[in-house]
Amino acid sequence: MINNELCTVVSHKEIAPSVFELILEGELTSSMNEPGQFVHVRVAGGIDPLLRRPLSIADIIKEKNQFTLIYRVQGRGTSILAGKRPGDKIDILGPLGHGFPVSEVKPGDTALLVGGGIGVPPLYELSKQLREQGVKVIHVLGFQTKEAVFYEDAFRQLGETFIATDDGSYGEKGFVTDVIKNREIAFDCLYSCGPIPMLKALKNAYGKDKKVYLSLEERMACGIGACFACVCRMSEDPDDSSYKRICSDGPVFAAEEVLL
Amino acid sequence: MINNELCTVVSHKEIAPSVFELILEGELTSSMNEPGQFVHVRVAGGIDPLLRRPLSIADIIKEKNQFTLIYRVQGRGTSILAGKRPGDKIDILGPLGHGFPVSEVKPGDTALLVGGGIGVPPLYELSKQLREQGVKVIHVLGFQTKEAVFYEDAFRQLGETFIATDDGSYGEKGFVTDVIKNREIAFDCLYSCGPIPMLKALKNAYGKDKKVYLSLEERMACGIGACFACVCRMSEDPDDSSYKRICSDGPVFAAEEVLL
Amino acid sequence: MNRLSVELPGLSLKNPVMPASGCFGFGREFSQLYDLSELGAIMIKATTVEPRFGNATPRVAETPGGMLNAIGLQNPGLEKVIEEELPWLEQFDVPIIANVAGSYEEDYVEVAREISKVKNVHALELNISCPNVKTGGIAFGTIPEVAKSLTKKVKEVSSVPVYVKLSPNVRDIVEMAKAVEEGGADGLTMINTLLGMRIDLQTGKPVLANKTGGLSGPAIKPVALRMIYEVSQNVDLPIIGMGGIQSAEDVIEFFYAGASAVAVGTANFVDPFVCPKIIKELPELMDRLGIDHISDCTGRSWNKHARIAHYRP
């Protein structure tokens, strides 16, 4: 059920330079189930900015009717969002899209969760749900620098966690794919969210042999599947017109399903 | 000196339905001298709304570096303004324009101040300054209804004050001009601010025999005299191209100078 | 009396508010949010003969008070629209206006002939103004003779009234309107998007993969109002107005300019409930403004006496 609700800011803090953790309270939390779904946020009431901003749900706290968003200040929309104070109301549309399929792994299986930068947040709720199901979770999280790292402890509480930084200022230097290879990490199913080059590398390395689920991003308008702004091409495309809408068919897809 | 400053909201309250008294603090107060000048207010930082809003200076409290605006919520701009809380910053450009000439009356003279609705505010500072100069002030203030009346006590403390309401729900029923006539109010100089029909009536009744100064309104863009948005025609216009800019040559004009 | 009802060629509308083409898909997504029968009508996404994938992504970019799109007429093709989308829409008590597009005259004619036969299609909207396709599209909408000829051909085969959707990217909108009136159009819809672009500062390249796109949203409202104001005084066709409408106030402003009904596009992305909200708010606003029946205020900005709406029985 997609809802539209004025949610209340419960807490809002900077957890890394320009990265904010925003906890919101609202009835629509009760409709949030799949990890990897997102909400469409209207950061201001008027026309400045005009469009909503898609942000992934990072954590669902059902018993309190609260959920968490983690975002990086990028442009005008997220800058305005960063100014919201506890008690303020924010217009939220959601939950939207289809998330990571948690039923693809059985209790006792191992799931590898690979996140890059601001793609890390939805993996937190995913990890929580997998753990609840009795799945073993391993996290490989890539960040630019030591300062950019967030939620490391939170992930560690759920399972083994490796950090990679581009500049080697923390954890291992290099790409998340290097970490997986070097550490010879074994897994039954891979879930990932992050920049396209990272997703491509993962698809190429593991897409053929393993179950791989990727969360994609694209510029959106409606966020609900009506405007065709956010399509991606499918791997099988007989008449050159096959597509999926990232907002409503995704944002999570099986790696073999879509062209990156 | 025209200044541009982020002023701080000191107090903000509704003093009549949809009419707000906003007290701001800022260095530019020190440049405010003439009663009847205005400030150009940017109610929001972005493009919604885009333009500034002109509001008259109602009260100058030099010793505290504070000044007062009194405004009625009209459309989008004033609605947003009404949401500002003490401590918030507001972008103010001013003081702008030329106000009421207080030196036109001598100590001991009588000045009649006639205000209509949301034209009343600038008369308060004017009255204060005239009183300081030893001028006797009489106020005739018109409002729509009893509820719409504001600042009555404040004016009473400075001089005799008559209230007229359109519907007779308070004070005398009818136009301010009726009050002046019925009461046979004598004066040396008349100052007025309010709706055009009122100003016209005053000009017609007293413009020939008395000194009459009127504060005009027009839709503005720049507020400083550069865009020619706010011109009015002059009474003497030999080549059909004479004009005054209300924002920078006015907003106060001698009644015989301009066409209404 | 229903104060919101509007009668237009082919269309008996319970209210004058409908989603604009391309901003509502074929209604499936919004049907999860509210009952589509509340709408005056639905303008469905442009339909072409063959399925189209459309342009590469990114397809949208934000602009001050507006947005650009270069979707490129993505749609499942005539056959699927007739066999799947339109029958699905039959469950709602709402007339459909089918948006017809193509690259060549023959395409338009084929889509128009077939789609106009479908039961719940009450009118066609001839999209001669899409700025986002390489061939056809906007060329048909910016050259009067071409527009007139196409209108005529489509009129010949259509089983329902034909509204022609005008492009604002012209020097003289009245000239275009007159041309399609001569071509036999039953009504006009206006405006489509203005051609625009944004450039990404980091890459130095256009934000849209298609480079340029169509500007919609509140930013274009004054242009839409001006064009409707001009056209409504010079052409005898009813106008479905659009371009930046977000509120009941905007709807009245479009009626005053000369519209007889309105469509809401971009605002559906900002607030997916905007259409039913506007419909609900209209009567109260009309009370405040002293408007008895919505059709009474068509053209009020240029006509002292409320004009009698076209086709009002």
Next chain:
Amino acid sequence: MNRLSVELPGLSLKNPVMPASGCFGFGREFSQLYDLSELGAIMIKATTVEPRFGNATPRVAETPGGMLNAIGLQNPGLEKVIEEELPWLEQFDVPIIANVAGSYEEDYVEVAREISKVKNVHALELNISCPNVKTGGIAFGTIPEVAKSLTKKVKEVSSVPVYVKLSPNVRDIVEMAKAVEEGGADGLTMINTLLGMRIDLQTGKPVLANKTGGLSGPAIKPVALRMIYEVSQNVDLPIIGMGGIQSAEDVIEFFYAGASAVAVGTANFVDPFVCPKIIKELPELMDRLGIDHISDCTGRSWNKHARIAHYRP
């Protein structure tokens, strides 16, 4: 090295930022706020042969992200501009671009001949695109042949380079640009305002006394960018870009689109210090974007290699 200097026909600019015509009067008001010598140039208010009062008020109306104006070329007339305004401006170290307007070809020619003789006038801006005057104005700017002929006549008499100001209210802006290029223009300035209108809900009448007006401000930025992008690739004249510029970021976006300098209009009303602010912020932004010299990035959105700015010595 001055990273902001720009060389254009007739204009050696210390930086590429100047106030747009009509948004800065003749500079007197803004001179109370900052030193006008900080500006790259000044485009003064349109000048006509005779003094003009202009249109009735209201002359401005706000729109979403923009504004409408219908000033109607109010100005003190050629004589006063030459005798009072321009000499007054001589105290500043800043080249003046004189905006030339009229109702007939002869008017333009007379103003151009006389005003181009004044010492601090370094270039003319031929205003063939004002939407707010009944005769002349926009007609000259929407018909290629008329624009070309006028440009030619003005070039014949002008003592300084002539920039022609293009109207966006056309179907094909490249066609217009080519016409004035053939007419001998030395440069282009674009865009002037889009025709628009607003209606007052209470009265039911247009807000502007002139009914329609010119739309400016951020709302039109994507249209301006698109037109500059198209024209700069098809015409060999330098472009002074304008339309909704508010920030240093906007300036770079216009350069990327194809501008060689920029003008700031409406934003002066929102923030009277906007021009010096932008000039101050440009170098830092250029550092972040890796731009050495401002002229290097003209046309970057369509040209892989930074284009060498026209007339860069």
